Amino acid sequence: MADPGFIGRTAYLRELSARLALAAGSGGDFVLLRGRRQVGKSRLITEFLARSGARSVYFQAARRPAREELASFTEALGRSNLTGADLVRNGLQFTTWESAFEWIARTASPDDPVVVVLDELPYLTGTNPSFESVLQLVWDHTLEGRPVLLVVVGSDLATMEAVSSYDRPLYGRVRMERVVLPLNLAEVADVLGLGAPDAVDAYLTVGGFPRVLLSWARGMSRREFVREGLSDPTSALVVIGERMLAAEFPDPETARAALEAVGHGERSFSALSDRSGLSGTSLHRALALLRRKRVIEGEDPLSTARGGRATRYRVADPYLRFWLRFVGPALADVERGRADLAVTRAEDGWSSYRGRAVEPLVRQSLERLAPVPGLGRARDFGGYWTRANDVEVDLVGVADRRRVQHIDAVGSVKWRDGQPFTTADAANLRRAASVVPGVDDTTNLVAVSRSGFVDGLGDVVRLGPGDLLNAWSG
Known part of the structure; x- marks a missing residue:
């Protein structure tokens, strides 16, 4: 049954439904989904499973040691609606991933296909570097040809892009790859019921992240939304940005310093070095990491001239760009009950910020x-x-x-x-x-x-x- 709080994503749901029908009809299908953290990938899959009514198991990896991940996957099987899940709840154990998937495959039939979701593949491969090879064997010898839809999800864009590349174990196995994007400008306008000028302003404030958008009441002005969000340390406007950065940079020092300098509005390498206090070598490495993770973008002047690069950097996502400029630096004020100071800074700086932020x-x-x-x-x-x-x-x-x-x-x-x-x-x-x-x-x-x-x-x-x-x- 559809959730009334779920917004957009019609095309993705339609594609996933088609892949499930294909898996049931011809036997086996393999889908790879990637997208930024907090963009709604897991929510999309949950909605798809609810609407399809298919038997499924949803597993969320968590950077645990390899044995603990397998044990956690087994627990997910016991909680699932798969045929025979009660056997797992009553003590059936799996000593290898291969044996677990073999059991799953036996529960599926063309009339009753199964969906298997592995969320955050990079966490699994981070603690078990051979997991991609395990998944290759599982697909080749167990799942391909069976009425099973395997959906693998990940937030590290660079890592997920590489999964199906030529020199990797899963090359040639993935049948469909999709990037789950934030909602676009037209979708934001539709969700909030705004005309074009105000929709652009909203987009430059919250981007297209569904959870942040759902906290914006229809009819609320941008100023009202920012004031309300900054007045509550637990609001989506405040919390989502914190979670994104904490998950992306668990060891934040150098990369976080560079990112905060870009978020402050500095664009050139020299200005970023001055703002961050990083040496040239450290800053080069930090910027390379941020670009590899697709958190920032670098642009060179566009003309017929050759050479003489003058690269400028900017935060790739509109919401994170706004958060780094106005929300992150104000967290101390927000948490001590002086949201008025944060709101004043955001409003005073909005005009100049917007003039540059709208250009991309x-x-x-x-x-x-x-x-x-x-x-x-x-x-x-x-x-x-x-x-x-x-x-x-x-x-x-x-x-x-x-x-x-x-x-x-x-x-x-x-x-x-x-x-x-x-x-x-x-x-x-x-x-x-x-x-x-x-x-x-x-x-x-x-x-x-x-x-x-x-x-x-x-x-x-x-x-x-x-x-x-x-x-x-x-």
Whole structure:
């Protein structure tokens, strides 16, 4: 039965149902799901199992020693609704993973298929490096050909991406891989019942994490939500970010210092070094780890120029970006009952924060909308800046970022309350664009504004909040 508190995920549920039918009909199916922590992977699987009504066992790994993990899996079998689970509850034991899976396979039939969920595979392989090979043998000799749907889940994106790669034991076995993404802008707007401008603001505050979104009452303004969340140390706004970081970085020192510097708003390597206090070598390693875990992203200026990299870094997820900027630094105030100080800092810094935080969303939206009428062949979007930071262009559009031969579009983003994009903004855009390598007389101009546009902008392509929302609809 569907849970009324469950939001979105229709496409994922449909795909999982199709894989279960395939496993029942042709015998055996293997699904790999990965996604950021707290994005709702486990909740998705739980909802799927409830709606399908299938016999299943759900096992959550927990970085225990290998023998304890097997014992815990056995306990999960005893708690399950599998045929014969009472035998496990009454003392049936398994000395190996292979014997446990052989028993599971015998309980399945085409009319009564079984779903086996292994949640957090990286925890299992972390304490038992041979577990992938064990799973390969289990699949090859026991599960393949049987009416069993095996679903393997993990939060470490880099580790999970590598599981099915060519040189790994499970290569060629996985039948479907999916990344469980946060809810997108259109889904956030739908859940909260917000119009496009306010939906963008909500997205820049909580991203698409379902548990945080469910704590935002329909009709509540962004300011009210932030005030209420910061007034309660146990609120989803506060707690989810803490849990994400604690799980991702159990030994946080260097990586956490680098991440907090990026979250504070520093973007260049030198500024990050100054802010974090880390040496060049330590910072390089920390940034590499954060990028490998997909927690931060690094961008280089997009133009036809070669070399001279001036990489800038930013937190990849909008919610974690907001949390690191306004929530994490205020935890001491929140916990001692001075949420008013945290709220004031968040409101005072919101306008400047939002102006920069919206740029990645605009670029992603333009890529989804491409080709955009009036922007030529632009399919990939980034930004441009100089190493000295004396020139910065919010939007640069090219046909292919891997081989930039011409700049098809340049643009400016002005995400201001009650102030439209002006002729002065357009003049500043033209002036900055003139120094971007690859711009010529055929390069198109685009303006993106929260609050509309004045007359007299000429042939500048104009996009607003509704256009961003449309990019994610359907």
